[in-house]
Amino acid sequence: xxxxxxxxxxxxxxxxxxxxxxxxxxxxxxxxxxxxxxxxxxxxxxxxxxxxxxxxxxxxxxxxxxxxxxxxxxxxxxxxxxxxxxxxxxxxxxxxxxxxxxxxxxxxxxxxxxxxxxxxxxxxxxxxxxxxxxxxxxxxxxxxxxxxxxxxxxxxxxxxxxxxxxxxxxxxxxxxxxxxxxxxxxxxxxxxxxxxxxxxxxxxxxxxxxxxxxxxxxxxxxxxxxxxxxxxxxxxxxxxxxx
Numbered sequence: 001x002x003x004x005x006x007x008x009x010x011x012x013x014x015x016x017x018x019x020x021x022x023x024x025x026x027x028x029x030x031x032x033x034x035x036x037x038x039x040x041x042x043x044x045x046x047x048x049x050x051x052x053x054x055x056x057x058x059x060x061x062x063x064x065x066x067x068x069x070x071x072x073x074x075x076x077x078x079x080x081x082x083x084x085x086x087x088x089x090x091x092x093x094x095x096x097x098x099x100x101x102x103x104x105x106x107x108x109x110x111x112x113x114x115x116x117x118x119x120x121x122x123x124x125x126x127x128x129x130x131x132x133x134x135x136x137x138x139x140x141x142x143x144x145x146x147x148x149x150x151x152x153x154x155x156x157x158x159x160x161x162x163x164x165x166x167x168x169x170x171x172x173x174x175x176x177x178x179x180x181x182x183x184x185x186x187x188x189x190x191x192x193x194x195x196x197x198x199x200x201x202x203x204x205x206x207x208x209x210x211x212x213x214x215x216x217x218x219x220x221x222x223x224x225x226x227x228x229x230x231x232x233x234x235x236x237x238x239x240x241x242x243x
Contacts (some may be wrong), residue, residue, distance in 0.1 A: 008137035008225030012037035016079035016222065017060065017070055017118070019110065022046035024183030025133060025211045026083030026242055032215035033222060041070055057086050059065035059110040060102050067117050077118045079129045079222045082155075087185055100147045100238055110239045119166050128171035129222045132159050134224035136231060136241060137140035141243065156233055163231035174221050177186075180238025204239025 016033045020026030022044030028235045034040045041068055047056035049179070057066045068079060086106045088099060091108035095103075111132050122128025137145040155175060162173035180199040182190060190196045190208075200206055217236050220226055 004213075005092045006240065009219055009223045010037055011079070011219070011223055013077040015041065015076060016081060016224075017041045017043065017077045018081040019043045019066075019114070020133075022083030022226075024083075024179060024185060025178065025214050026081070027056075028211035028215055029081055029083060029218040030068040032219050033079065033081070034046065036219045036223070037187055038222070039074070041073060043070075044084070044170070046128060049164045050219075059106045059194060061105065062111045062198075063110050067114070076121065076125065076167040078111070078125075078127065079223070080114055080118050080120065080122075080131070081218060082114065082130075084110060085133065085138075087147075089146065089148075089188065091136070092146045095163045103147040104151050104154075107148060108158070111155060115162050119162060120176075122171045123166045123169035126170040128166065129226070130159075130162055130173040131218060131221050132169045132175045133135060134175040134177045136177060136235075136237060139177075139241065155178070159233070167230045170227075172221070172226060174226070174230060175233045176214060176217055176221075177233055177235045177237060178214070179203055179209050179235075179240035180214070181211060183211060199240070202240055202243050203237065204243065207238060209236065209238060 010237045017037045018026055018030040018040060021030040021042035030040050032043050042050045043055040043057050045058055063101055084106055117132060132155050134155045137149040137152055159175040160171050200208055216235055217234055
């Protein structure tokens with residue numbers, strides 16, 4: 001029985017692409033998939049933190065370069081994890097057209113383009129997993145959610161559309177929604193003790209999240225155990241979304 005349960009989470013023989021893998025949630029997810037047996041291709045902006053097989057890329061304009069680099073390294077990608085993100089926080093009225101396009105390019109356009117490339121190929125093989133990282137700001141506007149909130153709301157819609165398109169051929173698509181997690185992207189928020197304490201008190205757990213909190217969720221959604229879970233948004237937020 002133990003071996004049957006373990007098989008539900010075993011990713012041996014699978015190849016995963018994780019964007020945003022040089023820090024934060026992406027780094028934790030990449031390590032977890034590696035621990036579950038997958039071959040993990042890590043993509044991110046900080047080449048020094050990606051490991052020897054890492055791919056340095058800025059998704060604001062380098063998605064096609066990433067695809068070329070991945071396809072040169074692997075015959076197929078079985079698991080696509082879109083963790084890369086950027087979140088400048090000026091008030092909405094101060095966001096220029098150029099900044100708006102940059103925020104959407106990284107947070108929404110890149111997951112779309114990567115999904116369009118790998119999703120149909122997964123479907124042709126009859127198996128695949130897509131996991132997109134969304135945000136609480138997809139559902140609630142706070143803290144100058146601005147264009148980031150727009151992009152992450154788009155991610156939840158994209159996830160459902162990907163599920164509709166490819167789940168009939170064995171490809172599941174789901175999203176993960178973090179609460180406030182201590183990562184390089186939230187440094188500015190956490191630098192304000194009052195704001196950090198506010199989010200701690202809002203969460204049912206009374207704590208902030210850590211990147212490692214996403215490890216088990218990502219492995220689950222990437223494995224056989226989640227074959228009948230698709231088009232869903234899993235909140236990993238300590239209960240923040242229900243307060």
